[in-house]
Amino acid sequence: MGVCSVSTVVKSIDDYRAIVGDERVDEIYRLAEPFRGARVLHINGTAFGGGVAELLATLVPLMQNLGLNAEWQVMRGTDEFFTVTKAMHNSLQGATIQWTPEKYDIWLQYNQMNADLFDQDFDFVIVHDPQPAGILQFLSQRNGGQCRGKWIWRCHLDLTEAQPEVWAFLHRYVEIYHAAIFTLEDFVPEDLNGPEIFIVPPAIDPLSPKNIDLLPGTVSEILARYRIDTQRPILSQISRFDQWKDPLGVIDGYRLVKKEMPEVQLIMVASMAHDDPEGWACFERTLRRAGEDFDIHFLTNLNGVGNIEVNAFQRASTVVVQKSLREGFGLAVAEALWKGKPVVAGGVGGIPLQIQYGRNGYLVITLAEFANRVLHLLHHPKTAERMGKAGKEYIRQNFLITRHLRDYLKIFNQLSDSACGGK
Amino acid sequence: MRDRRGEMKKREIHESAESFIGDLAEFPLKVTPQVIKQNLLNMREMGGEQFGLTKGAETAALAQIPIQPASVEDYRNIVGDKETQQLEKLAKPLNGLRLLQLSSTAFSPRVTDAIGVASALMNYLGLQCSWQVIRPVEEFNQVNRLMYRALEGYPVQWHKAIGDTWLKYNDMYARFFRQKYDIVIVHDHAGLAILSAMTNYNRGKRHLGKWIWSCHRELSIAPPDIWSLLYPHIRYYDAAIFDKESQVRGELKSIYTGVITPAIDPLNPRNAELSRKSIEGVLFQRGIDLGRPIISQVYPLDKAADPLGVIEIYHLVKERIPQVQLILVAPPRSDDMDTRDYFRQLAHQAASDNDLHLLSTPEEVGNVEINAIQQASQVVVQRSVGNGFGLTVADAMWSSRPVVGGRAGGMPLLIIDDETGFLVDDNHQAAERITYLLANPQIANKMGRKARQHIRQSFLITRYVRDYLKLFQFMLSMRE
Numbered sequence: 001m002g003v004c005s006v007s008t009v010v011k012s013i014d015d016y017r018a019i020v021g022d023e024r025v026d027e028i029y030r031l032a033e034p035f036r037g038a039r040v041l042h043i044n045g046t047a048f049g050g051g052v053a054e055l056l057a058t059l060v061p062l063m064q065n066l067g068l069n070a071e072w073q074v075m076r077g078t079d080e081f082f083t084v085t086k087a088m089h090n091s092l093q094g095a096t097i098q099w100t101p102e103k104y105d106i107w108l109q110y111n112q113m114n115a116d117l118f119d120q121d122f123d124f125v126i127v128h129d130p131q132p133a134g135i136l137q138f139l140s141q142r143n144g145g146q147c148r149g150k151w152i153w154r155c156h157l158d159l160t161e162a163q164p165e166v167w168a169f170l171h172r173y174v175e176i177y178h179a180a181i182f183t184l185e186d187f188v189p190e191d192l193n194g195p196e197i198f199i200v201p202p203a204i205d206p207l208s209p210k211n212i213d214l215l216p217g218t219v220s221e222i223l224a225r226y227r228i229d230t231q232r233p234i235l236s237q238i239s240r241f242d243q244w245k246d247p248l249g250v251i252d253g254y255r256l257v258k259k260e261m262p263e264v265q266l267i268m269v270a271s272m273a274h275d276d277p278e279g280w281a282c283f284e285r286t287l288r289r290a291g292e293d294f295d296i297h298f299l300t301n302l303n304g305v306g307n308i309e310v311n312a313f314q315r316a317s318t319v320v321v322q323k324s325l326r327e328g329f330g331l332a333v334a335e336a337l338w339k340g341k342p343v344v345a346g347g348v349g350g351i352p353l354q355i356q357y358g359r360n361g362y363l364v365i366t367l368a369e370f371a372n373r374v375l376h377l378l379h380h381p382k383t384a385e386r387m388g389k390a391g392k393e394y395i396r397q398n399f400l401i402t403r404h405l406r407d408y409l410k411i412f413n414q415l416s417d418s419a420c421g422g423k
Numbered sequence: 424m425r426d427r428r429g430e431m432k433k434r435e436i437h438e439s440a441e442s443f444i445g446d447l448a449e450f451p452l453k454v455t456p457q458v459i460k461q462n463l464l465n466m467r468e469m470g471g472e473q474f475g476l477t478k479g480a481e482t483a484a485l486a487q488i489p490i491q492p493a494s495v496e497d498y499r500n501i502v503g504d505k506e507t508q509q510l511e512k513l514a515k516p517l518n519g520l521r522l523l524q525l526s527s528t529a530f531s532p533r534v535t536d537a538i539g540v541a542s543a544l545m546n547y548l549g550l551q552c553s554w555q556v557i558r559p560v561e562e563f564n565q566v567n568r569l570m571y572r573a574l575e576g577y578p579v580q581w582h583k584a585i586g587d588t589w590l591k592y593n594d595m596y597a598r599f600f601r602q603k604y605d606i607v608i609v610h611d612h613a614g615l616a617i618l619s620a621m622t623n624y625n626r627g628k629r630h631l632g633k634w635i636w637s638c639h640r641e642l643s644i645a646p647p648d649i650w651s652l653l654y655p656h657i658r659y660y661d662a663a664i665f666d667k668e669s670q671v672r673g674e675l676k677s678i679y680t681g682v683i684t685p686a687i688d689p690l691n692p693r694n695a696e697l698s699r700k701s702i703e704g705v706l707f708q709r710g711i712d713l714g715r716p717i718i719s720q721v722y723p724l725d726k727a728a729d730p731l732g733v734i735e736i737y738h739l740v741k742e743r744i745p746q747v748q749l750i751l752v753a754p755p756r757s758d759d760m761d762t763r764d765y766f767r768q769l770a771h772q773a774a775s776d777n778d779l780h781l782l783s784t785p786e787e788v789g790n791v792e793i794n795a796i797q798q799a800s801q802v803v804v805q806r807s808v809g810n811g812f813g814l815t816v817a818d819a820m821w822s823s824r825p826v827v828g829g830r831a832g833g834m835p836l837l838i839i840d841d842e843t844g845f846l847v848d849d850n851h852q853a854a855e856r857i858t859y860l861l862a863n864p865q866i867a868n869k870m871g872r873k874a875r876q877h878i879r880q881s882f883l884i885t886r887y888v889r890d891y892l893k894l895f896q897f898m899l900s901m902r903e
Contacts, residue, residue: 012443079565209792218701222791225692271787283556284486290610292489303535306789308705 005056007257011061011207013402017093019206020402028066028402031409036067037201038412039122039149043073045085045131051202051331052128052156058205059408066405068127074130076117081110085131086278092130092162093244095325104169108134111173115139124412134173134264150415153177153195156202156328158349163203179415184350198411201350203404204334207247209307214315221390222312228265228297233318233378236267238310238335241279244326246346247286249367251296251321256371258295265327267296269311280365314339319377323370324348324385334399337361337391342384344373354399360391451653455703457533457748480685485525485555485596488611493543493690495885502885503687510885513892514548520895522552523604527613536688536884538610544888546842548820557613563592567613573649574612583647590616591682597621608635609660612630616656633898636663639685639812642672661898667833679901681894684836686887687817687878693790694821697798711780713749717859719750719800721793721815732829732850739854744861748778752798798822801867802860803844806853807831809881817882820844820874827856837882841872861885 001156017025017309050259056072063070080300084106092095111134118139127133133153140147142377149173149247153174158183159167168187174180175194182188184198218228228234235254239245268286272279283300290296297304298410299313314320320343329347334354345351347363355361362373379383499507522545544553547760566588573579589612597620607702610616618634618871642665645653654674657663662679665671671680687694697705701715720733720738722828737749758832782788782796793815797803803819805828811835816826820837826844828834843857860867880886 048622082650151572207708209708215700215704217698218704221698221701224690225791281558286485287489294491301787301789304793306787306792308791309692312791360636 003409008391011058011065013062013065013405015207016400016402024402024406028406031406032066032068034413034416035123035127035409037067037127038124039120040068040070040124040126040258040412041073041120041122042071042126042128043075043132043135045075046189047078051328052209055202055210055404056128058208059405061403063254071122071157072083073216075110075114075135077110077114077131080106081131081160088130088166089157089168089169090257090278091163094155094158094163097166098161099163099169108229111135112138112348114251115142124150124152124361126152126154126181130170133170137154137173140176150178150412151176152179152181152411152415154181155187156183158184158284158326159175159189162189181409181411182221184353196415198407200404200407201353201399202329202331203399203400204331204338206338208314209347210311211335212311214308214311219312220316222301222309225380226309228267228313229317230316231261232265232268233261234265234313234316235312235319235321235374236317237321237323237326238269238271238314241270241272241283241286243282244324245325246325247282248289249325249370250321250323251286251289251376253321253367254296255368257374257378264378265297266300267317269299269305269310269313270301272302276362299397304421311339316340316383317341319344321345321370321374321376322351323364324351327351330354333361334395337388338399340385340388340392342377342387342391344370344377353395356394360387360394364393432741437671438538451580454466485789486556489551489706490539490542490546490554491542492727493547495544495547497690498544498883498885502879502883506885506889508822510585510889510892511545512547513889513896514550517892517895518549520550520606521604522550522895524552524554524610525557525607525614525617526554526610527557533685534610535690537685540688540691540884541888541891544884545722545891548888550591550894557592557596560592562588563613566592569651570607574642574643575646576646580648581646586652589618589813594620597624600868602631603634606633606898608637608785610637611639614623615653618659619656622659633661633901634659635894637683638663638665638670640670642670645672647903651741651824661901662894664894667836683887683890683894684833685812685814685883686884687814687821688884689788689821693794693818695794696822697791697795702795702799705792706799709750709780709782711750711799713799715746715748716744716782717748717750717796717800718802718804718861719752720804720806720859721752721797721819722805722811722813733804734779734807735850736804736806736853736857739851740861740885741778743858747831747861748780750780750782750800752782752793752796768781769899794822795816797824801864802827802857804853804857805829805834813837817878818872820879820882823868823871823875825860827860829853839873839877843870863897 004217029106042056044056047052062071084103087103088107091099097390102183109111111132114132115138117215118135127135136147136151160256169332171189171191177195179198180195181198181200183199183201190198194276205376206212235257236247236249239249241247250266250268254264258264270279270283272283287298290298299309314336320341322330322333322343322345323400324330324346325348327346329350330345332350333343333345337354337360343355344364345355345361348363352363355363357363364370365372424809426565494509495510516604517641524542526534526538528534533863538554542554545552547786566585568591569585593616597617600621602621609617615636622628656827657675658677663675664681664683666685668682668684673683675681706713718737733749733751737747740836782792797819800819803816803824803826804815805816805826807829813828813890814833816828816834816837819826826838827847828838828844830846830848834846838844838846847853847856860870
């Protein structure tokens with residue numbers, strides 16, 4: 001066994017017929033047919049927490065269900081590695097760090113170590129984000145420049161404001177991939193010329209515990225358990241705690257709303273990830289900003305808040321907010337829209353793709369705009385409801401996992417046809 | 424110097440990649456002379472200037488956690504007037520007492536109950552509680568985890584650097600500690616040495632207030648390395664409190680030792696009753712059949728907890744009751760590579776059996792789901808708890824479930840054998856008891872009712888608060 005396999009539950013593509021319709025599901029079957037038995041590997045940095053892990057937990061079993069020999073492995077690493085990759089992650093999204101030899105040595109060492117553990121052949125290897133991106137380089141060195149299968153770098157980050165020296169470093173390692181997938185056209189760096197470029201926005205799984213339908217009774221029961229008052233309006237933001245999700249801004253915006261509508265409550269749910277040491281510091285600062293306003297409810301997976309709870313909190317919300325200053329794609333927005341909630345969000349990353357201004361939510365820049373739009377929706381429940389319905393339909397058409405799966409199959413198809421190397 | 428160390432590390436990694444992976448705990452620690460300064464710089468770099476992380480905030484190494492208000496009145500219906508009146512009586516002479524709870528984390532359901540809810544109830548009763556946590560700094564966390572593992576009985580290659588780093592950070596915390604409390608409770612080992620360091624700063628002068636060390640680990644079996652590190656610092660305390668008698672170590676005679684058993688909060692989302700409809704809805708989406716018997720086990724996935732043992736038990740039960748299902752909730756401890764490998768073995772077994780439901784991250788299983796699973800189970804199993812107490816069993820008992828538990832950890836305290844469930848010594852015996860309970864639902868239900876009664880009497884948070892109030896009175900009556 002190579003790095004570290006993650007086992008997933010069994011899923012069936014036919015379960016999605018009732019949600020997306022027969023036509024879409026049949027198309028997926030057709031596209032998958034040529035890849036029955038194809039060995040597909042996904043590698044990422046963590047099996048626990050975060051959008052990528054969540055995505056793979058659905059995508060991999062669905063590929064298996066379609067007859068692909070799909071597998072998910074998590075790279076090996078320790079805190080020192082994840083501390084470096086977190087800094088790297090931030091710098092690739094616009095923060096400035098000291099990119100020292102110490103840091104990149106650690107990144108290289110762990111990538112080499114993981115490459116050394118790599119002992120199988122695959123037809124397609126999809127490497128997610130920068131953490132394991134160096135494995136291919138070390139592997140092809142070992143094999144005298146040769147590497148079996150098609151290697152795809154799946155970048156979930158927005159690289160437009162990447163710190164130049166960090167990107168220049170990473171560039172060397174991703175340039176040799178056969179293909180690279182980005183979330184948005186805007187995220188593709190101009191100097192990435194080696195790999196074939198594809199654009200695939202991510203998607204949500206309507207059958208996961210986070211998104212599956214809950215009975216209204218269950219929702220209010222769960223809210224009561226967390227001592228949240230369902231009789232009063234609820235705002236919520238579900239996100240990791242980091243500076244780009246602007247948790248302090250959310251609290252400030254909520255305070256403006258509360259001035260006019262004192263009964264409003266705020267739920268902030270953070271999925272705290274192990275590879276995110278910075279998240280802890282940010283969480284603490286947010287707690288301090290909230291002070292002793294106990295209408296602000298802080299909840300995390302580490303306090304036992306699971307996906308069923310997150311699902312219930314979104315369904316109980318009057319308005320969902322996502323006040324991000326920078327986003328990869330912002331899947332939390334799709335989740336909220338899928339639950340029929342209007343969303344007020346920062347217009348960054350993939351959020352403008354999901355929110356059609358005035359139809360299913362609002363894109364805002366300033367704190368005043370944020371508060372105004374939230375208040376508008378709180379004051380006009382009919383508008384909020386209409387927007388919620390439009391939002392759900394929009395997600396059904398564009399951002400469910402079935403569309404994502406279809407995109408991957410199309411890419412496999414295209415790469416198999418292309419001339420360079422291959423099966 | 425740095426380069427040579429880097430070289431060495433690289434070589435070691437490549438020479439023994441497998442063994443390195445096998446035990447993270449043996450990874451050589453990085454210790455530099457300016458370790459604290461460097462880490463604070465790292466924190467600033469990673470945290471971003473944007474939040475105005477000022478110099479003052481940086482050095483305030485202990486962070487204040489707000490305590491959500493709670494009311495003793497909310498518990499009156501559950502525990503009865505007598506208990507709440509007793510709490511009020513005990514708290515009266517402690518009115519205005521300034522209490523600090525100091526822990527290394529604010530995030531785990533148990534910590535939230537034991538510190539957050541207990542402090543909130545004490546506040547309601549007129550005390551002035553604060554809660555501070557040690558600000559997470561990666562290097563200190565790393566040392567902390569190694570120490571936890573050593574205390575849990577895992578082999579840890581001891582390294583002088585572990586103790587040195589631990590002391591350095593405690594020293595730093597002590598510098599910034601503002602003493603203004605009548606009583607300080609330090610939980611576990613992370614901040615244990617703050618007291619000794621402070622005393623040293625004051626040139627040995629006696630600090631103000633009473634200090635209590637609350638230890639949740641099996642100290643009696645602590646390996647010599649870690650024991651000799653901790654012991655000199657424990658001696659500075661006025662009292663040391665343990666979860667159960669067996670944890671107390673003989674050498675501790677020089678200070679007062681006591682036992683306060685842990686407890687559950689009946690109002691926690693993990694324990695509050697759910698409607699049948701909600702339970703059905705939650706379990707249905709997991710593909711669990713409520714029409715057939717369910718046995719379940721919930722615990723952190725950990726080698727010490729023998730996760731494969733429960734699968735053997737399930738197979739034995741299934742031989743006689745083929746329709747039985749097992750739900751195994753095993754959230755892996757993500758900081759621990761061992762458990763990931765264990766999870767792999769488990770998942771392998773679960774993959775081929777539709778009646779074996781293995782629930783875990785990444786679809787995080789939260790309080791509500793665990794609650795629903797326990798309430799839907801005919802019998803709850805706890806094969807082993809390692810050295811932990813096993814409070815998840817108390818959750819299940821509070822849901823009126825009979826529990827079949829291995830004779831270990833807190834099981835003998837929680838389970839009254841043959842009354843609230845069964846204590847067992849091996850997998851065959853466990854399977855036999857479970858089969859018996861599944862075949863005799865009336866007996867199972869009767870035991871379940873007794874189980875709830877037992878928890879109400881001895882393992883609810885109000886009893887825990889009561890024990891602490893008594894301890895505070897005793898501490899204050901001690902001579903300076």
